[in-house]
Amino acid sequence: MSEQQLYELHASICQTLANPKRLEIITHLRDGEKTVGELTEAMQISQANLSQHLALMRQKGIVVSRREGLNIYYRLSNPKIIKACDLMRQVLLENLESGAVLVETARA
Amino acid sequence: MSEQQLYELHASICQTLANPKRLEIITHLRDGEKTVGELTEAMQISQANLSQHLALMRQKGIVVSRREGLNIYYRLSNPKIIKACDLMRQVLLENLESGAVLVETARA
DNA sequence: AAACTACATTCAAACATTAGAATATTCAAT
DNA sequence: ATTGAATATTCTAATGTTTGAATGTAGTTT
Numbered sequence: 573m574s575e576q577q578l579y580e581l582h583a584s585i586c587q588t589l590a591n592p593k594r595l596e597i598i599t600h601l602r603d604g605e606k607t608v609g610e611l612t613e614a615m616q617i618s619q620a621n622l623s624q625h626l627a628l629m630r631q632k633g634i635v636v637s638r639r640e641g642l643n644i645y646y647r648l649s650n651p652k653i654i655k656a657c658d659l660m661r662q663v664l665l666e667n668l669e670s671g672a673v674l675v676e677t678a679r680a
Numbered sequence: 681m682s683e684q685q686l687y688e689l690h691a692s693i694c695q696t697l698a699n700p701k702r703l704e705i706i707t708h709l710r711d712g713e714k715t716v717g718e719l720t721e722a723m724q725i726s727q728a729n730l731s732q733h734l735a736l737m738r739q740k741g742i743v744v745s746r747r748e749g750l751n752i753y754y755r756l757s758n759p760k761i762i763k764a765c766d767l768m769r770q771v772l773l774e775n776l777e778s779g780a781v782l783v784e785t786a787r788a
Numbered sequence: 789a790a791a792c793t794a795c796a797t798t799c800a801a802a803c804a805t806t807a808g809a810a811t812a813t814t815c816a817a818t
Numbered sequence: 819a820t821t822g823a824a825t826a827t828t829c830t831a832a833t834g835t836t837t838g839a840a841t842g843t844a845g846t847t848t
Contacts, residue, residue: 587835591836618837620838621836621838641845642845
């Protein structure tokens with residue numbers, strides 16, 4: 573496994589976190605597993621679109637799922653994901669406080 | 681500032697980290713500031729493209745720069761960025777070990 | 789087995805990102 | 819003022835991402 577490949581995989585994980593809805597999913601899974609239905613109710617998103625995001629996160633190893641009857645439960649694959657997200661949010665908040673970042677509706 | 685906006689800004693930071701060359705830049709800046717020239721030499725990348733990446737990282741508050749004569753020095757804006765990257769790399773490595781992720785040339 | 793519930797997949801249009809090529813800017817030295 | 823060195827910007831083609839709409843699948847109930 574080359575350094576290059578590691579950087580690509582690492583970037584691929586970041587890419588998976590680089591979406592507001594997916595970050596919100598992570599927040600909802602922070603305290604334990606949830607079904608797709610629960611997530612759909614808790615979030616402002618269509619079931620189909622939620623499923624798309626979950627599929628991507630599953631592919632990248634961010635979440636894992638298990639079926640129980642009709643329901644499918646999702647959970648984070650690794651608690652370090654929460655830590656990483658928290659750290660990035662801290663960076664964000666500190667940048668906001670120091671006025672280092674203009675709030676340009678997020679994507680400029 | 682709404683939750684939504686925070687998720688968007690957070691996603692925007694992740695997006696900025698979601699590129700192999702930019703992650704490599706972060707690695708090179710891990711132990712202190714470097715000039716654009718030093719980075720260009722250390723990496724397999726054109727000066728123009730490096731400059732594009734640095735401009736993006738500057739906009740998002742990931743790096744800051746200062747000029748000294750002809751050279752421009754870049755450094756990470758916040759050491760927590762290193763911590764966050766390290767955590768994500770740990771998640772990646774643990775996923776690889778558990779075989780939870782297929783190495784599909786990174787982007788599938 | 790038909791109908792239902794919960795979830796997933798596929799397709800396509802809109803939109804965003806990437807990197808090379810060319811060009812511009814900034815500062816320093818002469 | 820010109821030249822040279824270091825870095826930045828602009829443009830553009832190729833590629834990747836996102837989302838709604840439509841449809842598919844797996845398990846359950848009757």
